[in-house]
Amino acid sequence: MTKARRTRPTIRDVAAEAGVSVSSVSRTLNGGIYTSAELHARIMRAVKRLGFEPDQAAQALRSRASNTIGCMVADFSNPHYTGMVSAAEEEFQRAGFLLMLAATKHEEAREAAFLSAVRRRQMDGLLLFAGDNSHKDFMKGLATLDLPCVTVDREVPDSVPVRVDHRGGALEATRYLIGLGHRRIALLTGSAAVLPSSERLAGYRQAHQEAKIEVDPGLIRPHMQGANTAFSSVCQLLQMTKSPTAIISLGTSMLAEVLEAITSNGLRYPQDVSIVCSGDTDLARHATPAISALSWDMNEVGRTAARLLLERIRDSDKPGSSAPVFLPTRLILRHSCAAPATRGRK
Template sequence: MATIYDVARRAEVSPATVSRVVNGRANVDPALAERVRAAMVDLNYRPNAVARNLRRSRTSMWAVIISDIGNPFFTSLVRGVEDVAQTAGYSVVLCNSDNDEAKEGQYVNAALTEQMAGVIISPTAGSPHVARLLDAGVPVVVIDRQMAGADVDTVLVDNEQGARDATGHLAAAGYRRIACITGPRGLFTAERRLAGYRAALDDAGLAHDPALVRHADFGVDGGHAAMHSLLAVDPRPDAVFVGNNLMTIGAVGRIFDEGVTVPEEMGVVGFDDVPWATLMRPALTTVAQPTYSVGRNAAELLTDRITDPKRPVSTVTLPTELRVRGSSGAKP
């Protein structure tokens, strides 16, 4: 089993420098710290957790609290978090809140009780629990959603621009009654994607028709029910922008159930790229999010916050990419 002295020899630094890196001290040159972390990985070095916790009064664990473990969006994101955490000497505990504030609170209680070194969280709408963590001095990074009034490190994607690109693409393809299925009212991602949809209608000189907007639960059943409702509107929409991957599954399923052809009778663009998007016939046009990069950026911000608790708060906003496929082909 590798020791701190083996790591020091491999990294060509002193054992004291290795100790400072392991314990998250700020007074280490970044280049030296990176050499130490690389040596730790090469040697499969694991610090003595008991001794480390006694010195730091915190464990070497991170809690990653996400809103829906069944959503593929979070799969790649958590992998990005874990890759950085392992290199930095931390382990990850994955928690699923189901977008339930009470359940989220239970996980936050556990993070506080177990004195976890940090928390990465996709919070529920209006969550009070991020403030609880900050008040307790726990390093926190918020992902996917922005907390109004909270002074906290945050990693987002450009939800509004992604939705604007998607809806604008449908308008440019000749569709004129473009519907939108977005997430729950008041949820940051849902509201930003709705704002992008509306901005694209303005760009194209198309009217805003409230009858063509539906709020759903970001789940398959919600997308199915919302699309069922939209297909009953007279006149029916000729295209739809769907605000996440699971709702897109439900919406497309309902479109096919009704015998509506895509894209001839209904253009479709979804938000979040998924492997099955290219397997559909026609293949599904999507807005791709850099999910792995979201996770990596969040983990890097958390390690920075642990190392330097007083550094300025950062917000990172990553771009999306519109991937055009057959489901949004030019309207006949």
Template sequence: MATIKDVAALAGVSVSTVSRVINASGYVDNKTEERVLAAIQTLDYRPSRVARTLVTRRSGTIGLILPDITNPFFPEVARGAEDEAYRHGYNLILCNSDWELEKEILYLGILRQQCVDGIILVSTKLTEERLAEECRSLPSLVVIDRTITLDIHSISSNNVGGAVLATEHLLSQGYRRIAHIGGPSSSISAQQRLEGFRQAMTKADLPVEPALVVEGDYRLDGGKRAMARLLAMTPQPEALFCANDMMAIGALEQLNEAGLRVPADIAVVGYDGIALTRYIHPRLTTVIQPTYQMGERAVQLLLETIKGNENYQHIELEPRLDIRESSFRRGEP
């Protein structure tokens, strides 16, 4: 295997000149650079990533911590991040925290030990105080899917506004007894979507019955269990707004098992806009988040910080409502 000394000897330059060419640091005239690059190609020289990290203090890697890789929402975030990282010559290291605080902290430490250049974090458990503490020893950081007051880049979707869109749509169809299956109470996005639901109901002069608001866990089984609780009520709800699509699909399964028709007996609206919602029956009305763009923009912000730009941004993207068959009284848009 060729070494940097072999490249220097073939190109007729010093080792330090080869290093400057490889790391794009310092001046090297065009003819010398061409000789070095030709030598690298001839010898098929591949610089040691470890050695480069020690010299440049850059590893060319970005860490991404997601809470649930089985939820199709998060792979879409990962795809946007990976595509943008690849365009800029970076690799992505993926970690799955399973919605657990201990795993979030563990993976932050592991990525720090791996000398990643930056971290993208989707966190529902870390408080701002703990996050500020962790940031003291972390490289560049971007937080996704939650608003934050720290001097850290953050990207979120307008969860309150998206929930208002979903609820107002159900109200426009004439539904009044509307239930809500929310996410974990510790989740900022779940809190915001519940707030949007409350705002829309209050604006319509309708009460939010505590019994019609059930906490879920953003997972299929959680949505199914929550729907079973709602169906045990008398009278049953006329419509349902779920804080994410996975719980909405779980709720649809429970409704099917109970012999209830959607939307003839009960209307259902989800949140996130995962691809699966277009292929179930009936097709699920959902609030679509700009998921791919969130991952893509997160990498862009990281790279700006790595370059020394510390003008931190708190970006809020707008979701949109995609109305399909699951939420119309007659089942026809």
């Protein structure tokens, strides 16, 4: 009688025996450089017990893992993203991962294309920067990927969140202006559907509440990045019967429009209106006079996000913390703010 042929153990058997994922087994047996010693030892014990032949693991790795990270930003021309993404890419490169970048410009079709590419290329993890959380189809599609994910200034279920303290920064800036005597402070920020914008608004409101100053809703102007509407918005603000004596603005292209609007209305800063911007850009530093700015370490944000994602990929079989990692802002005072003018105001 012929003996039944013994079935050779598979990579899935090893994963089940070790209590880890198939991708973790593949990376370990292929010499992955970002595998913990404890995980490596557990997998190798399972390999030995089952008599698994490691050469099959390399083949499985090629079909199941790409050593690729997907990264999504709204607009890569934004200097805020440039520093963060560059720092993250250096961390991924050192760990043997390739970063694939997509700029979506807040367009749902581009977001859908990004998710499709992630699936086709079998990426190992996702790094998502601030985006519009009102795009429900994207959020649903993201939930089906089942990949390690780290988010920067964005709320995504089951992700590891890294956040800049935009609320604390806006609170500090608004308190500073109130301390100079300003009572009508305009806030120009992004769409309320984007987390940093909603956080800045919360800090702005808190400062007014602390000072027992009623907020005029007409002074709050949300804008989408790249919409090029800040110029007309500031012109409207400056032509109000009770115009703002100070403006808090985003520090990218929006700041340039703010400065142009002030000049076009025959006004000067800080003599007629004070300015604080969010994000310490080249324009803020080199304008005349230089502009007070909320600043944060963009490189540190990128490095922190990348390291957290690499840890999540490495320890994908362990429950990870979803508590936000907060990074601080600081207010850099320059020469764009003064006490409100008492003459010549409307």
